[in-house]
Structure formats: structure tokens, C-alpha cells
Amino acid sequence: MALPSGQRISLLRLFNRIIKNDIRCCSGRAPVRKCLSKMSLYPPTKQKGEFSNCKSQSLFLYNDILFPCHSGAYNYLPLGLRALEKLTRLIDEEMQNIGAQKIAMPSMIKASLWKRTGRWDTPELFKLKDRHSKEYCLGPTHEELITDMVSQFGMIPYKRLPIMLYQITTKFRDEMHPKYALLRGREFQMKDMYTFDTDEVTAKETYERICDTYCKIFNRLELNFKKVAGATGNIGGTLSHEFQLPSDIGEDTIYTCNQCGFGSNVELIDPIEVESNNVSCPKCKSEMEKSSGIEVGHAFYLGTKYSSVFNVYYGSRYNEKILTEMGCYGLGVSRILQAGVEVLSTDKYIRWPTLLAPYQVCIIPQMQGYASEEFLEISNDLYDRLSGLPNLKNEVVIDDRITMTVGKRIYQADTQGYPNIVVVGSKTLKEPRMYEIKTPKISSDSEYLTLDQLIDRLSIIETI
Amino acid sequence: MALPSGQRISLLRLFNRIIKNDIRCCSGRAPVRKCLSKMSLYPPTKQKGEFSNCKSQSLFLYNDILFPCHSGAYNYLPLGLRALEKLTRLIDEEMQNIGAQKIAMPSMIKASLWKRTGRWDTPELFKLKDRHSKEYCLGPTHEELITDMVSQFGMIPYKRLPIMLYQITTKFRDEMHPKYALLRGREFQMKDMYTFDTDEVTAKETYERICDTYCKIFNRLELNFKKVAGATGNIGGTLSHEFQLPSDIGEDTIYTCNQCGFGSNVELIDPIEVESNNVSCPKCKSEMEKSSGIEVGHAFYLGTKYSSVFNVYYGSRYNEKILTEMGCYGLGVSRILQAGVEVLSTDKYIRWPTLLAPYQVCIIPQMQGYASEEFLEISNDLYDRLSGLPNLKNEVVIDDRITMTVGKRIYQADTQGYPNIVVVGSKTLKEPRMYEIKTPKISSDSEYLTLDQLIDRLSIIETI
Ligand SMILES: [Zn+2]
Ligand SMILES: [Zn+2]
Numbered sequence: 001m002a003l004p005s006g007q008r009i010s011l012l013r014l015f016n017r018i019i020k021n022d023i024r025c026c027s028g029r030a031p032v033r034k035c036l037s038k039m040s041l042y043p044p045t046k047q048k049g050e051f052s053n054c055k056s057q058s059l060f061l062y063n064d065i066l067f068p069c070h071s072g073a074y075n076y077l078p079l080g081l082r083a084l085e086k087l088t089r090l091i092d093e094e095m096q097n098i099g100a101q102k103i104a105m106p107s108m109i110k111a112s113l114w115k116r117t118g119r120w121d122t123p124e125l126f127k128l129k130d131r132h133s134k135e136y137c138l139g140p141t142h143e144e145l146i147t148d149m150v151s152q153f154g155m156i157p158y159k160r161l162p163i164m165l166y167q168i169t170t171k172f173r174d175e176m177h178p179k180y181a182l183l184r185g186r187e188f189q190m191k192d193m194y195t196f197d198t199d200e201v202t203a204k205e206t207y208e209r210i211c212d213t214y215c216k217i218f219n220r221l222e223l224n225f226k227k228v229a230g231a232t233g234n235i236g237g238t239l240s241h242e243f244q245l246p247s248d249i250g251e252d253t254i255y256t257c258n259q260c261g262f263g264s265n266v267e268l269i270d271p272i273e274v275e276s277n278n279v280s281c282p283k284c285k286s287e288m289e290k291s292s293g294i295e296v297g298h299a300f301y302l303g304t305k306y307s308s309v310f311n312v313y314y315g316s317r318y319n320e321k322i323l324t325e326m327g328c329y330g331l332g333v334s335r336i337l338q339a340g341v342e343v344l345s346t347d348k349y350i351r352w353p354t355l356l357a358p359y360q361v362c363i364i365p366q367m368q369g370y371a372s373e374e375f376l377e378i379s380n381d382l383y384d385r386l387s388g389l390p391n392l393k394n395e396v397v398i399d400d401r402i403t404m405t406v407g408k409r410i411y412q413a414d415t416q417g418y419p420n421i422v423v424v425g426s427k428t429l430k431e432p433r434m435y436e437i438k439t440p441k442i443s444s445d446s447e448y449l450t451l452d453q454l455i456d457r458l459s460i461i462e463t464i
Numbered sequence: 465m466a467l468p469s470g471q472r473i474s475l476l477r478l479f480n481r482i483i484k485n486d487i488r489c490c491s492g493r494a495p496v497r498k499c500l501s502k503m504s505l506y507p508p509t510k511q512k513g514e515f516s517n518c519k520s521q522s523l524f525l526y527n528d529i530l531f532p533c534h535s536g537a538y539n540y541l542p543l544g545l546r547a548l549e550k551l552t553r554l555i556d557e558e559m560q561n562i563g564a565q566k567i568a569m570p571s572m573i574k575a576s577l578w579k580r581t582g583r584w585d586t587p588e589l590f591k592l593k594d595r596h597s598k599e600y601c602l603g604p605t606h607e608e609l610i611t612d613m614v615s616q617f618g619m620i621p622y623k624r625l626p627i628m629l630y631q632i633t634t635k636f637r638d639e640m641h642p643k644y645a646l647l648r649g650r651e652f653q654m655k656d657m658y659t660f661d662t663d664e665v666t667a668k669e670t671y672e673r674i675c676d677t678y679c680k681i682f683n684r685l686e687l688n689f690k691k692v693a694g695a696t697g698n699i700g701g702t703l704s705h706e707f708q709l710p711s712d713i714g715e716d717t718i719y720t721c722n723q724c725g726f727g728s729n730v731e732l733i734d735p736i737e738v739e740s741n742n743v744s745c746p747k748c749k750s751e752m753e754k755s756s757g758i759e760v761g762h763a764f765y766l767g768t769k770y771s772s773v774f775n776v777y778y779g780s781r782y783n784e785k786i787l788t789e790m791g792c793y794g795l796g797v798s799r800i801l802q803a804g805v806e807v808l809s810t811d812k813y814i815r816w817p818t819l820l821a822p823y824q825v826c827i828i829p830q831m832q833g834y835a836s837e838e839f840l841e842i843s844n845d846l847y848d849r850l851s852g853l854p855n856l857k858n859e860v861v862i863d864d865r866i867t868m869t870v871g872k873r874i875y876q877a878d879t880q881g882y883p884n885i886v887v888v889g890s891k892t893l894k895e896p897r898m899y900e901i902k903t904p905k906i907s908s909d910s911e912y913l914t915l916d917q918l919i920d921r922l923s924i925i926e927t928i
Binding site: 108130172 | 498499501502504505506507508509510511531533534537538539540541542545546548560561562563565566567568569570571572574587590591592594595602609613614616617618620621623624627628629633634636638640650651854867
């Protein structure tokens with residue numbers, strides 16, 4: 001299709017401008033300014049959503065959040081990784097707020113450690129040998145490794161307890177049936193935390209404090225969750241709670257009491273009651289309600305199960321040598337990323353927990369003949385202005401893919417779930433210059449704001 | 465040893481204050497303020513430096529940066545992980561400045577991909593099978609995986625090139641002889657970047673741009689480095705440069721020409737010249753100088769070696785289907801962390817690249833009878849003041865281990881390498897209140913500053 005010659009010349013000037021801009025900002029020799037975050041820098045994937053009855057999986061594949069690798073393993077594309085890194089920062093912030101310290105342990109764990117706790121025969125362990133035929137597993141969890149490490153710290157003075165150590169790293173599980181992308185993968189990101197306390201009372205205080213922090217995290221993510229009593233399973237211990245996001249595709253069955261608030265995983269409930277479909281609350285005897293949930297967090301009070309195997313002692317006030325009381329606390333980081341989207345989104349539109357959106361603001365310059373260059377210039381200036389706000393540093397992206405219509409780009413920004421979409425269009429050229437802003441989570445209508453109004457609005461967004 | 469009763473009472477009040485403070489700031493139920501960064505929250509390790517002729521290894525073990533796990537694998541303790549995360553952020557910033565996009569790929573890679581490039585028999589590969597007997601390796605590098613992924617994007621429009629994708633993840637190598645902690649480990653952090661270009665000319669422009677960025681990164685880290693021609697080895701390709709940090713413990717032998725600046729790895733030099741100990745510069749014929757280096761970065765121009773195996777094409781301006789030209793670019797992230805300390809430190813004192821110090825400011829309250837409580841109070845106020853500066857958010861720690869003398873804590877802060885050590889002592893109680901500040905990298909003397917002077921000084925520190 002031949003364009004009118006005026007428009008062709010204009011597009012040519014525009015291309016040249018973009019190319020010059022790239023050379024100016026990306027020349028290694030004398031970089032004048034850093035590259036803007038631009039959609040044109042993203043790899044174009046041509047990805048189609050795979051068929052799945054899991055909405056979030058389809059949305060992630062169709063919107064360039066993930067790219068499939070092999071069974072149970074996905075590549076994080078740039079937008080997906082940005083969201084994951086935000087979730088990681090949020091968890092770091094909340095963990096450090098309660099005085100927990102972040103560490104990182106190796107993925108490979110010596111077989112001998114898992115043999116000491118009798119867990120070596122777990123069927124989900126990935127196992128391998130090194131060139132000297134020594135055996136290792138790829139850690140799905142690190143109770144053995146950390147307890148062995150802390151035991152080497154020697155007897156810990158009681159004043160230095162509790163110790164709260166956590167990591168956010170890749171974990172491995174040889175799932176029989178990987179499913180729903182990040183919801184049940186064979187490699188996944190997990191926050192695992194291990195605590196050491198003087199006695200049962202303080203260990204349970206620590207337990208409560210961490211559970212409260214988990215609640216705070218889910219609240220900050222706008223996620224409706226249920227905290228229910230859980231089974232201790234392979235991890236062991238005597239007390240356990242699960243954090244569940246109610247969802248039809250959840251693989252856990254939970255019962256909750258609307259009367260007193262108590263909740264429980266089906267695993268803890270008398271199978272006869274379950275079968276009769278009439279479960280009464282163990283606390284208040286009211287009838288309990290059945291639902292499905294995605295497990296996103298788990299807390300275990302372990303007692304001395306691991307500290308007694310690896311000999312982790314503290315020195316008491318009276319100089320006695322006493323076993324520490326342990327707890328362990330998991331958050332399925334990559335699972336939360338997807339489960340959060342699963343419960344907040346529609347079939348067509350990703351709706352992120354707002355804090356996790358890959359960018360808080362997407363600027364879309366209209367493309368329209370002669371004016372295109374001016375739209376792009378205004379968009380770049382707006383980018384600079386907004387990125388200069390303390391809360392929006394690194395939170396603004398320009399969709400400069402000028403070969404796509406403005407309508408298509410707005411639609412994509414909406415499906416990808418940016419909380420604020422700013423269109424630089426014809427109303428931005430006339431005085432008073434107005435910017436069109438869409439906030440899809442709040443309203444499907446557009447608003448038109450002046451630059452000052454726009455900055456006022458966006459400068460108060462919470463970011464992580 | 466009995467303390468004078470006045471001092472005992474004072475210490476008791478102090479303990480109570482600290483305990484109250486903890487309850488106040490850490491109560492899960494109603495957290496009033498977040499926990500300060502306090503040394504007392506760190507796990508006390510009783511670690512002794514292992515004997516090693518590698519200074520940085522001893523310093524890292526003795527100063528609670530790392531804790532040994534098994535051969536070639538270390539745990540990052542809280543301070544070590546903080547430094548590693550800063551290096552990660554620095555690299556992210558510089559990569560994104562040139563328009564590179566961050567992704568994350570799985571650790572496990574299907575054997576079939578490595579068989580296609582003929583690299584499956586690499587002896588350093590860790591290999592494993594899943595429960596269905598499918599074979600995988602743990603990726604030491606991801607050329608196969610990423611090229612296979614990008615090939616699935618279909619034919620890429622030429623306007624969308626170059627594509628620059630990178631990740632910073634754990635890599636695995638079954639080293640025959642792991643050595644010197646992070647310098648030669650079996651699990652390590654690597655930044656690996658892969659680029660796709662239209663032709664040799666643009667691919668080499670991309671190559672230069674990335675090499676320039678590597679130079680910038682080492683400059684920001686204050687590291688004296690040499691960029692030398694390297695062999696292409698197992699990765700393949702036709703052009704390669706290494707980034708080397710000169711060091712006696714370096715395992716690479718490099719030759720550099722003081723006349724024209726050219727440098728080369730010994731692997732590229734005629735063995736007869738090497739044996740004769742008389743190597744002349746291939747560019748200007750001057751005699752070259754021999755030295756040892758730690759390889760910290762590597763750039764490879766790959767041509768179509770991988771794109772031809774996995775069929776990564778772009779669509780040219782004239783709609784031709786043409787193989788992309790690739791490059792790959794590594795930075796040994798964990799290796800840089802330790803090698804940087806190796807070349808900057810003395811035998812006793814860690815000297816970090818300033819940007820990477822785990823905290824920029826360590827506040828040490830003196831403990832002295834009645835005044836102890838006041839010292840601690842002033843320190844907490846100072847902590848709030850400094851942490852409130854935009855550049856020092858999360859960069860201040862208080863060493864509140866009141867059972868250690870102030871001298872011992874200052875010595876440890878010096879060995880752990882905090883760039884700014886602020887002592888709150890007797891001069892801080894008298895008017896005008898003076899704070900003692902030590903900046904070990906600049907001078908071994910103390911200075912005494914007023915609060916305003918101290919804030920002026922510290923508010924301009926660059927942080928990452
Ligand atoms: Zn009830
Ligand atoms: Zn020369």
C-alpha cells in the first residue's frame with residue numbers, strides 16, 4: 001500500500017530520528033544518555049497462548065511474560081522477570097523489617113546430609129553424581145544444609161537468638177506431573193526461611209511474627225488469602241499453617257468455618273466426615289465450607305527434629321547446652337507471581353497485584369503522519385519527567401513500536417496489565433495540552449489531564 | 465570479674481532497652497517501626513579463616529562473608545550476599561543503559577540441545593536424569609537454550625535487531641580442582657548475554673559497545689583490568705577478548721605490550737616464543753610483558769555458529785531470510801566479587817570496590833557505664849537521620865553487640881571493610897557534639913565532625 005508522499009517522508013524522518021536516538025544513547029564510545037525503556041528493544045516472540053484451562057498460564061504465554069522451555073520449566077521474558085524481581089524485593093523488605101537476614105546456599109546438596117534425616121528416598125529429588133562419583137541432590141528445600149551449617153557456628157549465646165535466616169533461590173522438584181506453568185514446575189523460585197529459638201514459647205512467638213508478616217505480604221499484594229491448619233508431611237514438626245489463595249484451579253481442598261474463622265486443609269479432617277460431605281468445625285462445631293485453594297505459603301514449627309540430628313545447641317543464661325527449637329517458612333515466589341494473576345485477571349486481561357506490574361506507566365505515542373515526530377518527542381520528554389520522580393525511577397516504558405497502530409498498542413498495554421497507560425495523541429498537541437490516561441483496574445474510561453495533574457496523580461503511586 | 469555496681473545497673477537498663485526496642489519494632493501484631501540493621505541480628509559464626517595462599521578466600525571466611533559448604537560450593541552469609549546483590553544491580557544498570565533486556569532461563573537444559581551442537585561430551589558438565597529417564601545437564605552457559613528459544617520467535621524483522629538478552633543466574637561446572645572459594649567454584653553466579661544482529665558489521669558494533677560497557681563496569685568498581693585477545697575454545701567463534709585482573713594468584717598467563725597497548729592470552733602466542741621467554745608484539749614488534757591474571761569477563765563474536773544450528777533468521781529490508789549473527793558475553797559475577805577484593809585488600813583488611821561494600825556506613829556506639837544508654841540512643845537517632853538520606857537508604861548498620869569492646873568492634877568494622885565507620889563516643893556527649901569518623905580506604909586517622917558536617921560528607925556518597 002502506497003502512503004501519501006507527505007506521510008512517507010514524515011515516517012522516514014521519524015525512522016531516522018529513532019535510529020539517531022539509538023546511536024546517540026547507545027554508542028559505547030561516548031554515551032550521552034542511557035537508553036530509554038522501549039518496547040522496541042524487546043524480542044518480538046510471535047507467541048500464541050497454549051491451550052490451557054489455566055487462565056494465568058494462557059495470559060503469561062500470550063503476553064510475553066513467559067516462554068516455554070521443557071516440561072515444568074519456563075523462560076522468564078523481560079516483563080515476567082521484572083515482575084518476579086519486584087516480588088522478590090517486596091519479600092526482602094518485609095523479611096528484613098522483622099530482622100531476618102538474607103543468605104544464599106548452594107543448589108547442590110550432599111547426599112550424606114539427606115541420609116542423616118532419612119529423607120534421601122523422597123521420590124521428587126533430582127539426584128546427580130559429580131566426576132568423583134559423589135552423590136548430590138538439587139535442593140527442593142534446605143533444612144539439612146542450613147542446620148548443618150549453623151551447627152558449625154558452635155554453641156550460640158542465648159542473647160543472639162532468635163536467628164532468622166532466609167534465601168530466595170531456585171529450587172528443584174522432580175514432579176510427576178508438572179502443570180500450569182509456574183503453579184507446579186520442576187524449577188521454581190522459593191523463599192525459604194529457617195529460624196532458631198531458645199524454647200517452645202519463643203519459637204512460637206517467632207512463628208506468629210512470621211505468619212503475621214506473610215499476611216502483610218499478601219495484603220500488600222491485594223490478594224484474598226486463607227490461613228489454614230496444614231499437615232506437616234515430609235518436612236516434619238508438630239504445628240503447621242498453609243496460606244491458600246482461593247481459586248477453582250487450586251489443587252488443595254480446604255475447609256473454612258465462617259463462624260469462628262478456623263480453617264484446615266482436608267488432610268487434617270476425618271475422611272468419614274469428608275466423604276459424608278458434612279464437616280463440622282473442630283473449634284465451634286459449625287458446618288465448614290469446602291473450597292479449592294492454591295498453596296502459596298507454608299509455616300512449620302519443627303521443634304528439635306533437625307537441630308537434634310545436626311546438634312545445634314545454644315548456651316543458656318546458666319551456661320547450659322540446650323538444643324535450639326527450629327521453624328521453617330516457605331513462600332512459593334514464582335507460584336505467587338502466577339497465582340496472584342490467576343485470581344485477579346479476566347480471561348483476556350492480565351491484572352497484576354499493582355505493585356508487581358512490570359512497569360507502572362506505559363506511554364503510547366500516537367503515530368499520525370506529520371505529527372508522529374512531535375508525538376514521539378513529547379513522549380520522550382514525558383518519559384524523562386516521569387522517570388525523574390523518585391517513585392517512578394525505572395517504572396516507565398514507551399511503546400515506540402511505530403509499525404503498530406495506536407489502538408493495537410493500547411489494547412496490548414491493557415492485556416499486559418500496566419496500571420497506567422498514557423496516550424500522547426492529538427489533544428496533547430493543542431493548548432491546553434491534555435494527556436489521555438487509562439487506569440484499567442479502576443475504570444474502563446479515559447481521563448484527560450494536564451501535565452501537572454498527570455504528575456500529581458503518578459507521583460503518589462507506591463512502587464517497590 | 466565483678467563490675468562496679470553503678471556500671472552493672474547501667475548495663476541492665478541497657479539490656480532492657482534493647483529488648484524493649486526489639487519487642488517494639490519486631491512485634492508481628494502491631495509493628496511500630498521496622499527493625500534497624502543491627503549486627504546483633506547476624507548469626508555469630510566463630511569462623512576461622514582456613515589456611516589458603518589466597519588472601520581474599522581467607523578474608524571472606526574470617527570475616528563472615530562466606531561459609532564453606534562442600535568442595536567448590538559456599539554459602540553466602542548476609543554481608544557477602546549484600547555485596548553480591550550490589551554487584552548484580554550495578555551490572556543490571558549498565559546492561560540496561562545500553563538497551564539490553566534481562567531474562568532468566570532454567571538451570572536444567574535438555575541433553576538433546578547440547579547434542580545438536582556437539583558439546584554434550586564436555587567433561588565439566590553436570591548431568592542428571594529425571595524420573596522419566598530424560599537426560600539434562602546443569603547449564604554452565606546457555607548458548608544452546610537461548611538460540612533454540614529465539615528460533616521459535618520466527619523470522620525476526622530487521623528493524624527489531626540487535627536483540628540483546630542477558631541473565632544473571634547460578635551456573636554449574638564440574639571442576640576437576642575447585643580452588644580459592646568463588647574464584648573457581650562448581651556453582652557460581654554468571655552474567656551471560658547473547659546478542660543477535662543482522663550482519664558482521666552490526667554484530668561487531670554490538671561487540672564493541674558491550675566491551676566498552678564492561679570497561680565502564682570495571683572502572684566503576686575501581687579495578688585495574690587488562691583487555692586482551694582470547695582463544696575461542698569450546699564456545700567457538702572467530703573473535704574473542706578477555707577481561708583480566710592482574711594478580712599473582714591468577715591462573716591465566718597474559719602478555720601485554722606497553723608500547724601499543726595490545727594484549728593477548730598466552731594461548732594465542734607461538735609456544736616457541738613463550739618457551740624462549742621472548743614474546744614480541746604482533747602489532748608493533750616491541751617486547752611483550754608477561755603477567756598473571758584472573759579472568760573476570762569474556763566476549764565472543766560467534767558469527768552463525770549457533771544460529772545456523774538452531775535456524776535463527778531475520779527478515780531483511782528486501783524480505784530475504786538471513787541467518788542472524790550472534791555474540792555472547794560473560795561476566796563472572798561471583799568471581800568479580802572475590803577477585804575485586806583480592807586485588808584491593810591487604811592481608812588483614814578487606815577493601816571492597818567501594819560501591820560493593822555490604823554497608824556504606826557502620827555506626828559503633830561506645831559502651832561506657834552510665835553513658836552507654838545515651839550512646840545507643842544517639843546512635844539510633846543517627847541511624848534514622850542517615851538512613852533517611854536518599855543515597856543511604858538500607859546502607860547503614862549499627863554494631864550494637866554491646867558485649868564486645870568498642871575497640872574490638874572498630875577493628876572488625878575495619879577488617880570487614882566498611883568505607884565509613886562512625887564512632888559515637890565521649891566527644892558526642894559534650895557540646896559541640898562531635899562524631900568520630902574513619903574512612904579506612906583514604907586515611908588511617910580519625911576525623912571529628914559535627915552532625916551537619918557528617919551528613920554533608922555522607923549524603924554525597926555514590927551507592928547502588
Ligand atoms: Zn468454627
Ligand atoms: Zn605493541
